[in-house]
Structures are given as C-alpha cells and as structure tokens.
Amino acid sequence: QMVQMVDKRKSVAKDNKTDSLPVKTLVQVTAKPAQLLLNASNIQTAELLDSTGVRKQGGLHVVMNLDVTHKPRDSRALGQFGWAAEVPLDDLEESRRRWSEGYFNVFLSEQIPVDRAIPDTRPPACLKKLVHDDLPTTSVIFCFVDEVWSTLLRSVHSVLNRSPPHLLKEILLVDDCSTKDYLKDKLDAYMSQFPKVRIIRLKERHGLIRARLAGAAEAKGDVLTFLDSHIECNVGWLEPLLDRVYLDRKKVACPVIEVINDKDMSYVMVDNFQRGIFKWPLVFGWSTLSDDFIRKNHIKVSDPIRCPVMAGGLFSIDRKYFYELGGYDPGLDVWGGENMEISFKIWMCGGEIEIIPCSRVGHIFRGENPYGFPKDRQKTVERNLARVAEVWLDEYKEIFYGHGYLHLLNKNLIDIGNLTAQVQLREKLQCKSFKWYVENVYPELEAPLAKAEGLVFNIGTRKCLVQEKGSLSFGICDLSKQSQHFSYSWVRTLHQNSSCVSPQVTGRGVALEPCDSTKPHLRWLHKSNKFLLEHLIAETHPQRMCLEAGSKGDTISLKECDASSTYQKWHFTHYYAQ
Ligand code: LR7
Ligand code: MN
Numbered sequence: 001q002m003v004q005m006v007d008k009r010k011s012v013a014k015d016n017k018t019d020s021l022p023v024k025t026l027v028q029v030t031a032k033p034a035q036l037l038l039n040a041s042n043i044q045t046a047e048l049l050d051s052t053g054v055r056k057q058g059g060l061h062v063v064m065n066l067d068v069t070h071k072p073r074d075s076r077a078l079g080q081f082g083w084a085a086e087v088p089l090d091d092l093e094e095s096r097r098r099w100s101e102g103y104f105n106v107f108l109s110e111q112i113p114v115d116r117a118i119p120d121t122r123p124p125a126c127l128k129k130l131v132h133d134d135l136p137t138t139s140v141i142f143c144f145v146d147e148v149w150s151t152l153l154r155s156v157h158s159v160l161n162r163s164p165p166h167l168l169k170e171i172l173l174v175d176d177c178s179t180k181d182y183l184k185d186k187l188d189a190y191m192s193q194f195p196k197v198r199i200i201r202l203k204e205r206h207g208l209i210r211a212r213l214a215g216a217a218e219a220k221g222d223v224l225t226f227l228d229s230h231i232e233c234n235v236g237w238l239e240p241l242l243d244r245v246y247l248d249r250k251k252v253a254c255p256v257i258e259v260i261n262d263k264d265m266s267y268v269m270v271d272n273f274q275r276g277i278f279k280w281p282l283v284f285g286w287s288t289l290s291d292d293f294i295r296k297n298h299i300k301v302s303d304p305i306r307c308p309v310m311a312g313g314l315f316s317i318d319r320k321y322f323y324e325l326g327g328y329d330p331g332l333d334v335w336g337g338e339n340m341e342i343s344f345k346i347w348m349c350g351g352e353i354e355i356i357p358c359s360r361v362g363h364i365f366r367g368e369n370p371y372g373f374p375k376d377r378q379k380t381v382e383r384n385l386a387r388v389a390e391v392w393l394d395e396y397k398e399i400f401y402g403h404g405y406l407h408l409l410n411k412n413l414i415d416i417g418n419l420t421a422q423v424q425l426r427e428k429l430q431c432k433s434f435k436w437y438v439e440n441v442y443p444e445l446e447a448p449l450a451k452a453e454g455l456v457f458n459i460g461t462r463k464c465l466v467q468e469k470g471s472l473s474f475g476i477c478d479l480s481k482q483s484q485h486f487s488y489s490w491v492r493t494l495h496q497n498s499s500c501v502s503p504q505v506t507g508r509g510v511a512l513e514p515c516d517s518t519k520p521h522l523r524w525l526h527k528s529n530k531f532l533l534e535h536l537i538a539e540t541h542p543q544r545m546c547l548e549a550g551s552k553g554d555t556i557s558l559k560e561c562d563a564s565s566t567y568q569k570w571h572f573t574h575y576y577a578q
Contacts (some may be wrong), residue, residue, distance in 0.1 A: 006262055026335075028131035029236040079112030082119050082267025083361075092190040102148040102230070103366040104262035112265055114153040115161055120235050120363065121258060121269040123301040126358035131243040136222030138168055138242060138316060143174035143211035145371045147396040149182050151230040151364065153190070153559035158233040161193060167238060169221035171197045177204055205374060207334030216319070224322055226315040232260060232363040240358040241316040244304065249318040249378065252342075252352040253309050255359035265517055267362050268553045273299070275355060276307040277442065281403035282340050282385050284311060287444075294492050304354040308347070308442035312339025312362055315353075323350060326425045329387060331417045334373055337384030347441045350430040382408060383416050391422040394434040398517065402490025409491065409518045446577075452488040452528065455479060456575025459531065460566035461553035470512055474553045479573070488572060490537060492523035505546070507557045510547065527578060531569035534561055 022575045056232050079085040087095045095107035102109075140159050146150060152173075173191065175183060189353040191197040192470055200218055202211060223245050225238070226341050237255055244253040246353055254276075259268040273289040289299065293376045299305075325345050332338050346353055373380055390396040401409055440446050455477055464477035478484060486496050493515055494501040500515040502524045516522065523536035524547070533547035535558060546561040546568045562568055 025133040027506045029126070029129065029131055029239045030050075051184075059243050060263060066275050066379055067167045074113070075116055075561070077113050077116065078108065079265050082444065084261065084264035084266035084371060085112060085321055086264065086302040094152075100369045100370070102151065102364075103368045104148075104230075104364050105265060106150070108146050108265050109150040109154075110149060112150070112154070113156045114150065116154070116232075116235060118267040119269070120360050121235070121267075121360050122236065123272065125300060126240070126304040127235065129302060129358055131239045131247055133241065135167055135242040135246050136224045136318075137169040137395040138223040138238065139169050139215075139219035139221035139319075140171045140225045140227060141210055141215035141219065142171065142211060142227055142229045143175040143176055143215055144178065144179045144183075144244075144472075145205065145208075146180050146183070147229040152183075152187075154196075155221075155227065155229050156191070156197065160196070160226070161237045162171075162233050163338040167242060168196060171218070172215045173197065173219055174200045174211045175199060175201045176206055176208065177202050182256055205334075207332075207374075209328045209332045209334070212332055213330060216322060216327060219314065219319060222306050223316050224319050225316040225362070227312065229364055230366075231314065232262075232362040234258070234360040234362065237359045237361055240356045242425060244354060244356060245316055245318050248352070249321050250316045252310070252315055252346050252351055252353045253359070254307070254315045254353065254355050255361040256315055256355055256357055256531055256543045257311055258360055260364045262364055262366055272301045272357060273305065276309045276311055276353070277444075278309050278340065279448075281400045281405055282337070282388065284309060302357050306355050307343075307353045307355055308437075308445070309343035310339055311351050312342075313363065319383050321351070325351070325429070326422075328398070329391070329422050331387055331419075331422070332384045333375070335369065335377075337380035337388050340385070341392070342390045344388070344437065345431070348392065348434070349426075349429045349438050372373045379383070383414065383424060386414070386416045387419060387422070390416065390419055390564075391426060392434060395449060396434050396438070397488040398449070399447055401490070401517070402451070404418065406523070410520065411518055448576035450487040451577045452526070452572035453486065455484050455495075455571075456486045457571045458549040458553070458567065459569035459571065460551065461549045461552040462464075463549070465556075467499065467512065470499070472501065472556050473514065474512060474549065474556070486524055486572075488524070489517075491517040494524050494526075494533065501547075503558050510556050526570065529578075530563070531571060532561060532563065533568075533570050 001393050008069055019481060044378070055250045066125040075081070082573060084300045085107070088107055091107060095105060098106045101105040104547045140356070142155060142182045156171060156173070159168070171194070183387055188199060191199060198215060202214060206214065214420060223242055227242065241253040253384050256270060256274075258270050260266070262270055271288065273294060275289060276284065277471060278284050279285045289305065295301070328338050328342055332341065382405060385400070386405070389400040392398060406418070438445055457462070457477060458474070465486060466473050466481075466483050468483060475481070475484065486494060488494055495515050499512040501524070502511055502513045503509070504511050513522075520536065525534040525536050526532065535545045535547070544561040547556065547570065548559040548565065550565060559568065
C-alpha cells in the first residue's frame with residue numbers, strides 16, 4: 001500500500017521528478033473532516049452542534065463535511081457553515097453605506113463569527129490522500145493596508161484553526177502603513193493572545209509587493225506562504241501545499257481559490273480543473289482544462305494542475321528558493337504585475353507552478369480596491385507590467401506593447417525605472433527564453449511575433465514593395481525574393497529585418513532607417529480590412545497621411561489619406577492578428 005501512496009501523478013507531461021523520491025512515512029492530513037449531517041429544514045431551529053459538528057438526531061438530508069474546530073458551532077449564527085447571510089431590512093441602509101469600507105458587505109461580515117465553519121469542498125479523493133510526516137514548517141504572511149477588521153480576523157483565525165500547529169511556525173501580519181485606528185493598538189491587543197502571530201509595521205506605504213518582501217525578510221519558517229488578508233482557509237489546506245514543496249523545493253504550490261461572495265458572504269465552491277493563464281496585454285485569467293486534455297492525460301480531480309501563471313495572492317514557496325529567485329522585483333509598486341513577474345521567473349528559471357485541488361482557500365473578490373494608490377492606479381499597474389515585459393518577454397514584449405500600451409515605449413514621458421539588477425539576475429540564474437516558456441509551458445498562448453508579413457501588395461499598381469540597396473521601390477510580385485518580404489510589427493513598424501519604413505523629414509518621400517520601437521514616427525496604422533497604411537504620427541493632424549504608390553508603380557510617397565484610392569491600398573500575404 002505504501003507504493004500506492006507515493007506521489008505518482010503526472011498531471012501534465014514532464015512531471016516525473018517526484019517519482020524517484022524515496023518513500024518516507026506518510027500520514028493522514030490532520031484535518032480529517034467530521035462528516036456533518038444536517039437536516040436542511042431543521043437547521044434554522046437547531047441548537048448548538050456538538051464539538052465535532054455532528055448533530056445526533058433528526059431526519060438527515062444534507063451531508064456536509066465541516067472543519068474540526070473543537071468548539072461548539074452555533075448553527076444560528078449568521079453565515080455559519082459558509083451559508084449565505086441576509087441583511088435585515090432595517091439594516092439595509094447601513095450595510096449599503098458601509099460597502100465602500102472594503103467594497104464588500106462589511107456590515108454582514110461583522111455579524112459573522114470570526115471562526116465560522118465552512119463546507120469542506122475538497123474532492124472526495126483528498127480525504128484518503130496522505131502526506132509526508134516530516135513536512136517543512138511555514139511562515140504565513142498576510143500583508144494588508146486598511147483591511148476590514150472582521151475579515152482580517154477571520155483570515156487569521158482560519159489559519160490558526162485549520163493548520164497543524166507543528167507546521168505553522170508563525171503568522172506575520174505586515175501592516176503596509178494603514179491609516180485606520182483599529183489596526184493599531186486594538187489589533188496589537190487582540191493578536192497578543194496568539195503567541196504565533198507577529199505584527200510588522202511599515203513606516204511608509206510600500207505596496208503589497210515590497211510589503212511581502214518585508215514579511216519574507218522576517219520569516220523563520222522553511223516555507224513562505226503568502227495570503228491575502230480577506231480569505232478563509234479550508235480544512236486541510238496547508239499540508240498538501242507543503243507536501244508539494246517538500247517533494248521538490250522548486251515547486252510553487254497554490255491552493256484552489258474559492259469565492260467568498262461579496263454580497264452575502266457565502267462560501268462558494270469553484271469548478272475543478274481550472275488553471276491560471278494570461279491573455280495579452282498580460283491580463284490574468286482562469287481557463288478550464290479541456291475534456292480532451294483531461295482524458296488523454298488521465299487527470300484526476302485531486303491531481304495538481306500545472307499553471308502558466310498564478311493569480312498572485314495565495315501560494316507556498318520554499319523560503320530559500322524564493323531568495324534564490326531574487327524574491328519579487330522590488331521596483332514594482334503598490335499592486336499588480338508581480339504575479340506575472342514571479343510566474344515567468346519561476347518557470348523560466350527552473351521551477352514549476354501548480355494548483356493543488358486538495359488545498360482550498362476562499363477569497364473575497366472585490367469590484368474595487370478599497371485603498372488609495374499613492375500615484376494613479378492605471379499608471380502604476382502599467383508601469384509594473386512594462387518592467388515585467390522588459391525583463392522577461394524578450395522579443396515577445398512587442399506583443400504586450402501592441403495591445404494598447406504603445407505609449408509606454410515613449411521613455412521620455414514614462415520612467416519605468418532601472419532594470420539592471422533584474423536583467424543581471426536573469427543572466428545569473430541562466431533562465432530560459434520566453435520563447436521556451438511559450439513553447440513548453442503555455443503553448444496555447446497566441447503569440448505571433450508580427451501582426452502581418454510577407455509581400456506587401458499594392459492594389460492599384462498590382463506590384464509589390466521592394467527593398468534594394470537601402471531604398472524602396474516596386475517590382476513584379478515574387479514570393480521567392482527576400483527583398484520583397486516585409487513585416488508589420490506589433491509596435492506598428494513596417495520593416496524588413498531591422499530597416500524600418502520611415503517618412504522623410506522634408507517633403508513627402510519615404511525612406512528606410514534603423515528600426516527603433518521607441519520612435520513614434522516609425523509607426524503606421526494598417527488593418528487587413530481597410531488596406532491603408534496610415535502614418536500614425538499624423539493621427540493628431542487635421543490631414544491624415546497615407547502611403548501611396550505612384551500610378552506607374554515606381555515611386556512611393558506620403559499623400560493625404562483617401563480610402564477610395566487603390567494606390568493607397570496595401571495587402572500583406574499573411575495576417576496573424578487584426
Ligand atoms: O498597497 C497595498 N498594500 C497591501 O498590503 C495594496 C494591497 N495590499 C494588500 C491588501 O490588503 C491585500 O491583502 O495586498 C493584498 C492583495 O491586495 P488585493 O486584495 O486588493 O488584491 P486582489 O485580490 O484584487 O488581486 C490579486 O492580484 C494582486 C496583483 O498585485 C495580488 O497578487 C493579489 O494578491 C491578488 N489576489 C489573489 O490572487 C486572490 C485571487 C484573485 C484572483 C484572480
Ligand atoms: Mn484580494
């Protein structure tokens with residue numbers, strides 16, 4: 001039976017490292033759930049449940065697995081068992097007024113016990129799964145700014161109540177310079193009853209990225225576990241995460257992130273087989289594994305799922321490994337982009353990111369940030385993303401910029417800060433290329449390096465653009481001639497190799513000059529259905545200027561755009577994106 005207990009999952013190909021691990025003693029996940037049988041119709045009137053959460057009598061309809069806190073549960077308490085709570089009519093006004101304190105139902109949250117039970121949403125197979133008996137310890141790091149009192153407490157209680165004490169080294173609360181009074185003396189006093197909880201106070205607002213780094217610097221556990229400050233850890237959440245790190249210190253383990261409803265505070269189970277992905281321009285999202293993929297790879301609901309990127313807020317990572325990776329880029333400000341940074345870094349520099357279905361944590365998803373940004377929110381996030389793109393995306397960064405971020409290329413207007421240390425780190429760690437990442441970790445990503453390429457056919461002259469000895473002309477279209485191959489890039493340049501088509505300073509001529517993605521005058525607007533090649537700098541001018549072929553098919557120049565002129569219509573052989 002021992003052999004059967006060894007981790008032999010191969011959720012995605014190439015995950016065979018763990019097979020060779022020696023078999024050590026395996027133990028049951030400590031949060032062996034109490035099976036709670038509830039009578040759905042009786043629950044409103046039920047008195048206290050016994051210490052395991054089991055009610056002894058009654059007609060039993062609903063079967064739920066709840067956690068094993070050894071305290072009686074008041075089944076009448078609001079939100080108990082993760083059920084939806086309702087605001088009494090008389091309090092609607094107040095609950096609406098207080099919404100913006102956290103951008104969720106702060107009023108309701110306050111009425112819900114800080115240590116409520118929630119349904120055990122783990123796939124049934126998890127209950128039989130064993131973990132190693134010599135798991136590493138962890139420091140749990142919560143950083144927060146002006147977090148709502150009740151949710152901060154519920155987050156901490158869920159960790160204290162549902163983590164095996166011998167694995168929980170400490171809980172570090174990093175206060176990112178909150179302004180709320182209750183987060184000062186009152187919080188100190190409250191937390192002083194828990195010897196494992198330590199509060200670290202930052203003297204100035206650092207943002208969540210540097211706040212996490214400050215927490216990590218103080219941590220003494222073998223593993224760092226980062227959590228948002230409005231979560232509820234489910235039963236048995238910790239051991240499966242630590243077990244993955246134990247199996248391979250370069251595995252970074254994320255729980256399944258479930259939903260604590262912002263309106264009624266109910267705990268909602270999420271679908272299985274979801275992985276973290278991104279779309280351009282580096283926008284995080286979830287994607288469900290296809291049935292086909294699940295079948296072909298024999299993936300079971302309890303198997304780890306390899307993720308191209310993590311959501312960001314909730315994960316366990318070996319402490320020393322975190323530092324080997326250089327932690328986060330400390331140049332990232334406040335919020336955003338750090339999940340992309342750490343994800344690319346982990347994969348490209350030899351690690352792996354997994355979602356562990358047997359580990360589940362609820363999170364309040366909010367429509368807005370309940371705290372201010374020291375600088376403009378949009379500018380902060382896009383600056384962070386530009387740093388990540390510059391350091392990690394190689395030639396693919398043009399795709400990022402091409403999706404609405406061309407203005408970030410104007411280094412005179414936007415200062416994304418110094419990247420030397422990050423670039424050096426990538427060299428020192430000998431990380432793989434982004435091309436490798438796309439091909440091996442996230443092959444589903446659509447990442448064509450040009451928007452269009454091939455011959456540039458002019459509809460009026462029926463000839464193709466040619467580059468000869470550094471100048472532009474026309475010729476009979478011939479795919480076999482490299483001199484006729486051009487690309488239309490994501491940064492909107494029309495180029496052949498590193499020579500870009502550029503309007504001349506004087507007159508209306510067009511020439512070639514070395515490409516430089518930061519130069520706005522090298523940008524052209526072209527859509528496959530509009531055919532024009534419009535000079536982008538002209539966008540703001542009263543007269544829009546477009547590339548036009550001379551009617552004899554030998555000259556090329558800039559003319560006022562005229563959508564009816566076939567001499568201004570151009571077509572590439574291949575289009576990869578609109
Ligand atoms: O300046 C700040 N200082 C902080 O300490 C800003 C925030 N914070 C704290 C904040 O109090 C909270 O505890 O940092 C934590 C995360 O901030 P949220 O809850 O406002 O972020 P989020 O849940 O909206 O966003 C997700 O993306 C962020 C990008 O930077 C972080 O990675 C969050 O941790 C991350 N949250 C999750 O991954 C939970 C699941 C969300 C999804 C998908
Ligand atoms: Mn959050």
